[in-house]
Amino acid sequence: MPELPEVETVIRGLRPHLEGARLARVEQRRADLRFPLPERFAARLQGRRIERIDRRAKYILAHLDDGAVLLCHLGMSGRMTLTGPGQAPVAIGPHDHIILVTDRGAELRFNDARRFGLMDLVASEDLESHRLLAGLGPEPLGNAFSGPELARRLRGKRSPIKAALLDQRIVAGLGNIYVSESLFFAGISPRRSAHSVQGDRAERLVMAIRSVLTRAIEAGGSSLRDYVQASGELGYFQHEWAVYDREGAACPGCTCDPARDGGIRRIVQSNRATYYCGRRQR
DNA sequence: ATTGGTTCCTGCTGGC
């Protein structure tokens, strides 16, 4: 599930329970996730204090008191579930791969059925040059992301804009859902050549991306308050999807009849589903 | 160098 807004929601849920806490017990239940876990993974985490939790693109970064950073990616199906002190223990499931227990009695589990997720331990001075982080494009909600910057990165790209926005080197944090949603709000067809998104179009796309991600984070945050755990669930934003997974439905921006014009379209681009309105998006 | 297709894995779902 996790794209940038879901990862942001997860770290906001983890912070109050983990920042400042010491890892009293670490259990590693398998040797590999997507990649092999580093040598002595559990032993290196054991006894460390988590100083700060941040995010870069879809990566969770937990800064430890020995200068190492626990790097974590949720992949497609990764979830963090948190059980507070005093809550009833939950049986360990087959996909609970990593279990962290803090000195405050909170228990965090990393559960990932498909095991496309990953964890690594990196010295903080090597973080920027880490092979998974080094090539990432700008944060879409950061100051470095702007119309001219996006236009520059799209220059010369022959692929459709849909594929370019999924490329984490262009902008880091979008996935299949938020690309469809952002292109819809920008009024840009997912089939348009990436290099033709310049000037005002690039400006509109940047605004759309920021707005979609911001609204999704707000919706994720509201579900967190209800469930009081960093569950990795989508929150409420799925009810706000304009086009994603809405094939045949009425376009929220058009007044036309979906029964007559077919409504929202679903196409496949580079083996992934894309949803869009053929009228509003050019 | 880009680009597009394939692949890793398990769990759901939708169509029969």
Place this chain on the structure above:
DNA sequence: TGCCAGCAGGAACCAA
């Protein structure tokens, strides 16, 4: 109702 093919929100890897 039950079964199973096909699809799923990521991204590294490979071949062209």
